[in-house]
Amino acid sequence: MSRCHARQIILTATERRRLKQIAFAHSAPYQLVIRVRIVLDAAHGYSNNAIARRRGVSVDTARLWRGRYDSEHGVASLSDRRRPGRPPRITPLQRAQITALACQLPAETGVPLSRWSSSELAREAVTRGLAAAVSASTVRRILAEAALKPWQHQSWIFIRDPAFAAKAARVLDLYARVWAGVELGADEYVISADDKTSIQARCRCHPTLPPGRSRMMRVNHDYERGGALAYLAAYDVHAARVMGRTSPKTGIVPFMGLVTHVMTQEPYASAKRVFWIVDNGSSHRGKAAADRLTARFPNAVMVHTPVHASWVNQVEIYFSILQRKVVSPNDFTDLDQVEDRLIAFERRYNETARPFRWKFTPADLEDLLARIERHEQKEHNLQQHDHCDHQPAVLDTAA
Template identity: 30%
Template sequence: MARMGRPTVDVVLTEDERETLLRWARRATSSQALALRCRIVLACAGGASNTQAGRDLSVHPVTVAKWRRRFAADRLEGLVDEPRPGAPRTVSDAQVEDVVVRTLESTPRDATHWSTRSMAAEVGLSQSTVARIWRTFGLKPHMTDTFKLSTDPQFIDKVRDIVGLYLAPPEHALVLCVDEKSQIQALDRSAPVLPMMPGMPERRTHDYSRGGTTTLFAALNVATGQVIGQIHRRHRATEFKKFLARIDNEVPAGLDVHLICDNYATHKTPAIQKWLAAHPRFHMHFTPTYSSWLNQVERWFGLLTERQLRRGAHKNVQALERDIRTWIKHWNENPKPFTWVKTADEILERLTGYLKRIKDPSH
């Protein structure tokens, strides 16, 4: 006796449907799922049974039967995934707003800042929900940053002067950002460093031995990114004057030299003033107090620290100085200048915004 089952639905295509199915099946931008469904329908329209089509296309016959029925009922639209119903929303807009407002405008009674646990207990939501809301709105109560306001009475004038050198440097002149990185320590770990392995980071001991300190004087060419460096064991006015003489020797005689420096006392001693008077092509531009961020060489020092010093191991000062000189040499082989994009007006406007947000009127 023949086995009885669900009757097979015949698939008959119009010319337009056949062309569309062929195009979708071959188009590179079609999803793999849609292309497979198109091939299933084409096979069924060609007279293949569910079993035969499934064998040819490497899918289960039940899958062939499903898309045969869907196409017969809804034609081409039946091949598109139906919208899947999701779980009903459990957190309202008012609850989201409450979490954001509490995070920004209040603190818990027993702590200086909110945690996901304390906020969840406060508003009656889960920790994961609070974490998602904070992540969505970019809120990080556990993090803090520092800043320092300049008390320099000439702050505005100095900002406009230095930013002007960055954005519109004078003709026939070189703009150099100058500073010294002092107290660079030669540190050597108490045991050899264990190299990185798959699934395990590089490991090193927490303790170290000190091998002495040195100082790097550096002048960053704003236009090219090249660096003039000189290493001394001390950082007095005597060493700074030697560094100025090094700059004088390396910069072509026909160019004026504009030096951007901080307010360190070494840069203003009578000996330095006398040297500058004897070299009139040198022009000093001092950053405002507590405003080292205006000096681009500080960013270069950050790269030196990150790529060479922080994880370096040096048994003595000589090894440290040798690595610093090598790093500067490699940097100058392919220098990359920093691009200054903020105008003085934008900086001052941003500072005004900070001042308006300070709650304590005494500051």
């Protein structure tokens, strides 16, 4: 009785080089790497049993891909063949209808929901007769292909400051060390200032447990309130230096205390001009606040960000770092501990801080305003169209 011999594979230099590139590639799919290595071992004359031991696969797997490799098609011959599988239960039309349903707000369709979930979409699709039966997991797969997640939401705020462009441009110019078209001198500085309100001292009823093996840090849910304080900070935009202080509450007096704390130290005390970028909070809002600042320190200039555009203020980036690294998770015995931690972090931050890489330029501002203008024009056209659709028909009786 004749024995079955393993198929002999002979590779050209080009084939071998191509297969070796895939066999040792870090980004190639793991299954393809194993199959390529099986072919290379077979070309070196290894038996199927030896290949199975070398590659940690079964003998049948080694035999399969050894026999499947085709020199004419190369690596493509190592791909999985198409499997017929079960016929799809959801037609392309039904997929499109489910996707269109997900792109509508539930309230607009008469459903008393704030947003869709995959299970609610599946239920609504069956109710409307879009499909005889569809599961929530099927809906999720359909929406994943269209990159839709209607169960998520993101808040945003529309620009409504009529002087947004002018105010934002002034702030962006200061970040680029320009004021009124003239470059700032070496003795002129830019300060970004604001206050972070209501930092609470939450004393946990059980001590916080440090992370351990296969366990993250554990913070007890129950706590006792130990009061709250405000943290006011002034950030030197180009020197990446933070100067802060705490206060029981915010207001004109605490803010002017921060200004005095900064403006009475060098190099700001003897500077030609110090620009203070602030938002429209009650403690530094409007012309009265700007006049109050200049009257107290003649070399200080207050520059307001547009209304509802605190994101233009760079100190907000520092506050976000402070929130992540110091305040959360909140576990302080009293307000003194909160204050000590804030001031200690400020010193630690100043030791290694570098200026933020501010990427929003005046050109980006122009693009943003152009997009808003196109959006407003589109909304206006839609409203005009709806108004015309609802106008009563008028019979033309002119003869």
